[in-house]
Amino acid sequence: MGFLRLYGRVLLMLGGDRPMALGLGIAALALAALQFLEPVLFGRVVDLLSRSDRMEPAALWSEATQLLVIWGIVGLAGIGGNVAVGLFADRMAHRNRLRVMHDYFQHVLALPLSFHGDTQSGRLMKVMLVGTDNLFGLWLGFFREHIITFVSVVVLLPLTLVLNWRLGLLLMVLVVVFVVVSVLVIRRTQAAQAKVEDFHTRLAGNAQDALSNVVVVQSFTRLNSEARMFGDIIRQVLDHQFPVLNWWAIVSVLTRAASTLCVIAIFVYGTVLHVRGLATVGEIVSFMGFATLLIGRLESAIGFVSHMVFVAPRLADLFGVLDARSSVPEAPDARDIGRAKGEVAFESVGFAYPGGPPILRDVSFTARPGQTLALVGQTGAGKSTAMALLQRLWDPSEGRITIDGHDLRDLTLESLRANIGVVFQESMLFSRTIRENLLIGRPDATQEEIEAACREAQAHDFIIRQPQGYDTVVGERGSNLSGGQRQRLAIARALIKNPPVLILDEATSALDAATEARLQKALAALMAGRTTFIIAHRLSTVREADEILVFEGGQVAERGPFAALVAQDGRFAELVRTQLAGGAVPAH
Template sequence: MGFLQTYARVLGLLAPDKWVAIGLALAALALAGLQFLEPVLFGRVVDVLSGADRLPQDEVWRQAVALLIVWGAVGLTGIAANVAVSLLADRMAHRNRLAVMHRYFQHVLAMPLSFHGDTASGRLMKIMLVGTDHLFAIWLSFFREHLTTFITGFVLLPLTFFMNWRLAIILLVLVLVFIVVAAFVVSRTQEAQEKVEDFQSQLAGNAQDALSNVVVVQSFTRMSAEAKLFGDIMRQVLDHQFPVLNWWAVVSVLTRSASTVSVITIFILGTWLHMNGQASVGEIVSFMGFATMLIGRLEGAVGFVSRLLMQVPGLREVFSVLDARSSVPEKFDAIDLPRVRGEVVFDHVAFGYPGGGRILNDVSFTAPPGKTVALVGQTGAGKSTAMSLLQRLWDPIEGQVTIDGHDLRDISLESLRRNVGVVFQDAMLFNRTIRENLLIGRPDATQEQIEQACRMAEAHDFITRQPQGYDTRVGERGAQLSGGQKQRLSIARALLKDPPILILDEATSALDAATEARVQKALKVLMEGRTTFIIAHRLSTIRDADEILVFDQGRIVERGTFEELVELGERFAELVRTQLSGAEAKKANPVAA
């Protein structure tokens, strides 16, 4: 996207406020006209006074007073128009900045995991905050200053040719010199500024990465190393930024020099024209005023173009995020499913990440409503990937996944995820109160329903012992709670949501034996009457599953009940023997364990 294209798109974002924008544009046109009139009126006053010896004194006074009254009216009207433009432009810029921020936030939240896996959350935050600040600054300066500059340059400047074309040529040359110099410097600095923006995004991403893993940074004494890495990137920012600043400092000096030369040239040429009867003293004064006004406008334009050049890479990052398309697009006529029965079918499903090999290949199974299906296998066998397809975090490259006979690609994402609940290995709590975390899946739940879900999840007692009970903040990622407490809150959250389909993704693998026993009790309550999928490495947790699917290298190689698979004596039985021998070893040598 080119420099001017980016600028045009920034202004195009104001489409919802187009009538306000049109009104501001008309006000800017009026302001430009009023500012154009001031040097004209000044020149007319000078002409009247310089010719006073040729007119009756009363006539001189009458003309001078009339011109002064008009001049005063123009000045007051200009002040009023400036106030109106400032107020309306401020409000419109603030309103649309927040609107774009809200749109960006919604868009990023809706993007699939493939997008978030490739982009650091710190970088996304930086793009949103910095980019919307740039949008605000451009909108505000456009309507307050630069629209008037454009009108002055492209509409009113030609009018000076009707006053005195010889003097007007000097103003035209001044504008053309500015345009040529600015275009040259933009071409020389644009690429460098884009690199600066990339390094600044790296700064944000690295800072977020280090802060979110501050425990690792401190325990591995990485403070100095992380600070050095941050400093190295910061130096690269400065190394690329300073040449850009130098170029624009040169432009500023050249603009001021050209402006000074223009004023002197107007004075010299005007004097010569006046001596030859081709320009009045008033015209010379008016053109001096035009030059002064134009100088101010051009200096403002130089500052604007230099700032815009530095802002364009950040704006492009905003637009690149907004333009990013989901890898799991929703059909315009997607079905909004009510509460489903819960029959899940994988029909010859295959999947592979873009640019990689297949992770799942020809996976087929049926989970009847209300039954429990366990997925086991070595790490990387495809268990979690299969459940990602059920949540439609990805789409299969072959085959289909259906719920109650509906292909997931035909269902709206909201209604699909409304019918599926997940209890993760990491409870993934927000830095909010316990109540707010519980209400995420069901915002309209009553306090009685919240407490009932927490009792069923064995969580109510420990919650009431917290300093503020249900209004206690849990800290970032639930840092104020133990692992078992967080997991029981996660189960209570799923109970409150009451989904017909449930996924337990290693829900107890990070817990000690005593805590796991309490959580397993809560999970049994949660699983009742729901189609449940259990991803587990601890095979003792899946003994009661209706069916166990054994994955190996992306395929289902065995299926059956726990007893059937043990009797079969193949892969699953080997996994059971391995875990049992490990448990026996721990009992025999508890110190070593």
């Protein structure tokens, strides 16, 4: 039943093209009827010739001409119908393949970081490309060819009972045996093929993992080890695939044998019936035509069904991703806040990952518009988690977070995130031009606005020195630029977006002290007039913050300005002394 449900969903995914799919189904019924008529007409011609010696020549020619004309019309109509069905099925399959690909891509991008953290990007790409390709093949094959087979078996095969019920029953028994054998093989191979697809997914994931870390692979001389690991998975694929192929090879042999046996059985039984006066020669010829036609189509259908078995796990993977739900669902009545003033409040916020220990407990603070708050503390204290909650990458387990008094859960995700800009520790640039990277937050920005932001971010001068200026492609993850250049582009990107709330997530921790000092002017321009949250380990970067929140064990242990916290001689003062000993914090 799971197999049938899976392919029922494949057909339901045609969406707006369902009326066309219904029309193709009706066309398939008509084409099946035309194919049904051809053996009948052939049998009539044979019967006419068998009694030609007892007919007047004029009557013989008249009846023969009628039969041949009808046969010609049926043949031409069948050709025209097949061409039309093929064209419409082709266009429908292409259109829906790209639509599903677009929906999948949009859906995956909207899934929370918790989903992406557990799923390799290589696997997601493989699932999208392979899954949609298989959908295309199934739609095209089904509507262009195999739906006619299914219609013939279900609807037209019983009509053979009208011509000669004895021969009709024999034909039906042969077809039923054929179908039962195929169903048994499907049940035998379905689970095995699912294991094969699991190994294929591991192949894609391992390949993507190695390629995205090619520097590590080469630096640690992992070439042979990675290739050997890849080869081991390939061997496991083959070990599990060959038994499945063996079963379908047996079916293929049985199918070819069934075609011959079916024709022989009808010929022998038909001869017996003819001797007893229960079947004409024409009826025997017609049923031999039915048998040849049906067995030929069933052979093709079995190939189609075997293909369905092979691709079922791939489609299940595709549907599994499409069915993945966000851990931060948007409320049906979520509102667009417009441009916020920038007041952010955490009210007794607690958070724990599903099944995990508490990460945040009873965190409360308020950042008024234009204020700068710094979040400091040891790694794992909860700073980054708090800012992830502000962006609604997760929802609090307890309490609530508001922006301008609105609970984040009452806002649309798009309007919330449009009001928040983030400069990450790693600048995360796309392998696109500098201009395209800068326009990510605000695609309608003019060239003048782009250049003004880049000048504020101290980026314009190095950009115009690039080979194609703003049209220079920066490479994957900005690999063609230095760390400082990438970070200045990230700052310019945030300036162009112009959000009222800003998060600086370890924005300078990956840079050397000299580069960080050069970026301070750019960061000051970015923070001006915005509610800013600074996550920092280098305490020198939080000296000018209006308030510093010291996180420890998921709680705010201390809070206040830099000088006041140092004077308290508490946890923050201890952090300052530790970094002073390492020369990380200026003494004045």
